[in-house]
Amino acid sequence: MALFGLALRFFSALALWPLAVALAVSFGRLVVHLPWTSGQLPWFAGGFAVYLAVHALLRKPLFLYVMGHELTHALAAVLQGGSADDLHVSTKGGKVMVNRSNLLVNLAPYFFPLYTVAACAVWAVAAAAFRPALSALVGFTLAFHLALTAHSLRQHQSDIAEVGWFLALPLILSLNVLIAALVLRLLCPGPTDLGALLSGTFSDLASFAHWLRATL
Secondary structure, three states, X not given: OHHHHHHHHHHHHHHHHHHHHHHHHHHHHHHHOOOOOOOOHHHHHHHHHHHHHHHHHOOOOHHHHHHHHHHHHHHXXXXXXXXXXXXXXXXXXXXEEEOOOOHHHHHHHHHOOHXXXXXXXXXXXXXXXXXXXXXXXXXXXXXXXXXXXXXXXXXXXXXXXXXXXXXXXXXXXXXXXXXXXXXXXXXXXXXXXXXXXXXXXXXXXXXXXXXXXXXX
């Protein structure tokens, strides 16, 4: 049974890698064609750029990242009927005790941008006058999530090692792309065509499959 589980994870990961790459490429095409000079997008892009400047030039807000990371572990466990307690957070790392551990609980902090989701929830109910500032906050928090997730993945992560890096990485990439697309859809619903994103992804996968058959 253990051997079957390992084989299932390996072949699942093998299938997920081309999907993740195709999804990222299709998302790149979508982003390039968005109207970045109109609506909420300039504010979003400004907030995104400000965080990247902070990340590159100033001290990284690791305490806030670790806090969100551990809270997301806890949230994933609680949403599945589990419980969480004994939260410890510092700039060097953190931990939270959960009584439920699975792929979702382990990987949730790497693809679920907790602060961005909170900012989007406020954006959705805010008056129009507040939306530009909130759009900038959404961009800031999404850049915070993506940059510090990339930073954390350069180090050993026991929760990812438990899942397996070969399976975890394409899942993390795919889900981050999908969530980023949903965020853009919220801020810019017209031009952000999720149908085109998915059709482009499957078109690229079909091209890859055709190339693979011809090569082999």
